Amino acid sequence: MIEGISIYELLTVSTILFFIGVYGFITRKNLISVLISVELILNGAAVNFVVINKYLYPEVLQGMIFSIFIIAVAAAETALAISIIINLYRKISSVEVKEVETMKN
């Protein structure tokens, strides 16, 4: 419970964060930017968990733990994605999304 800040404001922030991520995911041309956008989406979701846990069910901790879980998954996913991108760069010398259209070859 933070003084002077209601749940609506916090949820607005998380929503904005989420949609910025979605927008970035759809429009960015660079795979790194796309990856960053995905992080934004995940963070938006994590903030949502924390806020709802804090404001609506202060006596339990599941929301908090879930957000830590999300951070862990995001870290793992980033590591994986970065390694894929590096390999891709070695192969086609580019990290542009539109270059990566086919699954094979």
Place this chain on the structure above:
Amino acid sequence: MNYTAIILIPLIPLAVFLVLGLFNRKIGPGVSGLVGVGGMLVSTLLSFYTAFEYFMVLGKVSGAYPTLVESTVWMNFTETLRIDMGVLIDPISVMMLIVVSTISLMVHIYSRGYMKGDEGYTKFFSFLSLFTFSMYGLVLATNLFQIYIFWELVGVSSYLLIGYYYTKESAVAAAKKAFIVTRFADLGFLIGILLIGYYTGTYDFETLNNPEGATLTHWAPASFMGLSVLTWGLILIFIGGAGKSAMFPLHIWLPDAMEGPTPVSALIHAATMVVAGVFLVARLFPMYFFVEEGFALQIVAFVGAFSALFAAVIALTQTDIKRVLAYSTMSQLGYMMLALGVSGYEGSQGLGYMSSMFHLFTHAMFKALLFLCAGSVIHAVHSNYLKDMGQLRKYMPITHLSFLVAALAIAGIPPFAGFWSKDEILVAVYQQNTFLYVVGIFVAGLTALYIFRIYFGIFWGKDNTYEHRPAESPASMTVPLIVLAVLSATVGFIPFSEFISPDRAGFDAHIDIPMAITAVAVALIGIGIAWMLYKKESGLATRLTDRLGVLYTWAHRKFYMDEVYLFVTKNILFKGIAAGAAWADRKIVDGTMNLIGNSTVLFSKKIKGMQSGRVQDYAMAFVSGTVILALLFIYLWTS
């Protein structure tokens, strides 16, 4: 009865076929010949054992030879309508077992010599075994469907063996012709089977042929165009039989079938397969006799008589010796059909039936012998044509004597086999119909004439100078000739009427002296004419043919039957019906399908762009979908 032995009779050739057929390349010619002959020998011994058991040990049960059936249900349609697979043993099937096994064994032995050095030696023996298996299956069939299955199988093996020299264009054409013509006739057979099955509710020969059974006492369950449907069924079945037995007008395939190797002609196109039609009518004889007072049987008689005459006239004019024999086969088959057609049922009334089967038996022996002799001659001079032969008696004494025995047998000179059976046929026909008797006796004269025409042409006649001096064939070929010659001379003495008659009871047949004298006199006249015309090379025969002019040309060109068929198929069937059907098939049937296919292709081309492969496009679609759904839910919830 020992059913295991009976079932083994067809299964041994089948096993030989499978072994030789599957390991075609691995088995050398020596082994395959031995396997083929060995298998046939066992199967022949079992056939003779079965015949001995049936006629001698088991004998008559309450005054008549019983019908023994051993079968398993194969397909079950209704309570009564089902198709069995099994063996049926009665006098005619046992007799056919003897015929098929004896001739097949002789032909197997003969083929070891005749086909020596041929590339497809193993293949040849495997096909022969397949044929023998199918033929056994045919004669042992317990019901119409089983006989139909094996009927088609003999057709296939006949096709394979006619087209054995598949690099020769004429052989391929002949094989196709034989298959298509008989297949066309079999269509009638199949429809007949279905008709009879539908109206009687059974396919079993035993039930169908029972004179006290429902089929024969109520033979008119429905009528069509003034005849009982069963009569129609029987006529259709006879069409199938006529196709196989080369009755006019479905005979055109038989002369061409001579393109096959000569042992094949002896086995399939003289002794066994072509009598399948006769056998079929005999198998259903009670039906033919009782349904509609034997209306269908009269058709059989007239078709048989006409074919006998027609073929005998053509046989007089052919120069290819195998073709002469082919037309002779057709003529003799016509005799058998004629005899069946005039037969009665009870006691000695069944003389026609008995004589038909008797003639089938003796004909198988002497006609196979004639073909094998012809094969031996062809083997020696490498030609089928009379013009390349002459004076061969000096070079091939065994073949010459065997041929003479067979020729005397077919001409009906006592005491050779053909005399006895032909005499019985003529007696049976005389009792029923004087007109047909006149045809029969005339054909008997023609038979003697054409067979002695080629006999004198081959073994006497002109002095040919041969490039290679012709020599007698090896023992593997002459031994079957001698065996068959002995059989042709003696089988006439078998008291056939004791064993085979329509009512199974048997009767005493005796030689009708005036009839026999007439027949022999006519045959002697035929031989005499042949002697005058062909014994020495003389211009007499040529002058005679010139005098006959158009008649001779007509007969020589086989009365233009092939041309008629070609006209009908090419101009009417192909141009008229088939072309229209082909147009409808291409434009309407294919058109509809193409339309459906093309429109699908077009549509998918239009929407193909949606699957770009870009992740972001999919994400966009996904997000927009989600947003739309969300808006929809909000709208629905709030209103």
